[in-house]
Amino acid sequence: EVVLTQSPGTLSLSPGERVTLSCRASQSVSSNYLAWYQRKPGQAPRLLIYAASNRATGIPDRFSGSGSGTDFTLTIRRLEPEDFAVYYCQHYGASPPITFGGGTQVEIK
Amino acid sequence: QDLLVESGGGVVQPGRSLTLSCAASRFTFKIYGMYWVRQSPGKGLEWLAYISFDGRLKNYAESVRGRFTISRDNSKGTLHLQMNSLRADDSALYYCAKRLDSDYAMDVWGQGTTVIVSS
Numbered sequence: 001e002v003v004l005t006q007s008p009g010t011l012s013l014s015p016g017e018r019v020t021l022s023c024r025a026s027q028s029v030s031s032n033y034l035a036w037y038q039r040k041p042g043q044a045p046r047l048l049i050y051a052a053s054n055r056a057t058g059i060p061d062r063f064s065g066s067g068s069g070t071d072f073t074l075t076i077r078r079l080e081p082e083d084f085a086v087y088y089c090q091h092y093g094a095s096p097p098i099t100f101g102g103g104t105q106v107e108i109k
Numbered sequence: 110q111d112l113l114v115e116s117g118g119g120v121v122q123p124g125r126s127l128t129l130s131c132a133a134s135r136f137t138f139k140i141y142g143m144y145w146v147r148q149s150p151g152k153g154l155e156w157l158a159y160i161s162f163d164g165r166l167k168n169y170a171e172s173v174r175g176r177f178t179i180s181r182d183n184s185k186g187t188l189h190l191q192m193n194s195l196r197a198d199d200s201a202l203y204y205c206a207k208r209l210d211s212d213y214a215m216d217v218w219g220q221g222t223t224v225i226v227s228s
Contacts, residue, residue, distance in 0.1 A: 044220055045215075090154075094213065096169075098156035102153050
């Protein structure tokens with residue numbers, strides 16, 4: 001099972017700032033099967049990035065994903081007010097189990 | 110826009126059973142793999158089960174294998190999760206999610222249905 005560790009646990013930032021979120025896997029992630037989701041209170045998770053660096057349909061280009069192997073990053077170029085949320089990384093693929101990281105909360109400073 | 114709506118949650122006693130359903134609309138349900146995921150209070154997201162588009166392949170998380178069963182009815186556009194031998198730590202918000210067509214990520218999620226296991 002791939003264990004995902006997200007850091008930091010919480011980030012306090014202001015609108016307009018650049019954000020870099022980290023997700024480290026306990027072993028190499030095959031085929032870059034790594035996704036990022038955004039979760040706001042009272043809402044379902046929203047797919048942002050799949051296959052490490054591909055933006056999902058309708059996701060603004062201020063969101064970008066990068067990385068390979070065991071180290072992955074989600075970057076938000078300029079924080080918008082609606083971007084304050086919890087972000088999860090996820091390892092998935094043809095072979096289970098699917099695992100999620102513990103999440104990083106991005107809060108307003 | 111693709112839509113998933115879960116139902117069937119509620120309060121159930123430990124050891125009892127409950128079946129969740131997920132109704133799909135606005136997309137061709139029968140060609141997509143589907144997932145169940147849950148989030149317990151104060152905890153992160155936990156994948157529970159996956160079923161292939163035709164129902165032939167099913168995978169389960171270790172925490173629910175042998176107790177939960179995923180199934181689907183492509184003629185009705187519905188996904189199900191039968192949960193047996195429920196425990197207090199099964200209390201959570203349960204989501205169904207659709208597999209992205211070109212990948213295994215989850216691109217559409219329902220709003221969730223709440224299960225509380227309590228005596």
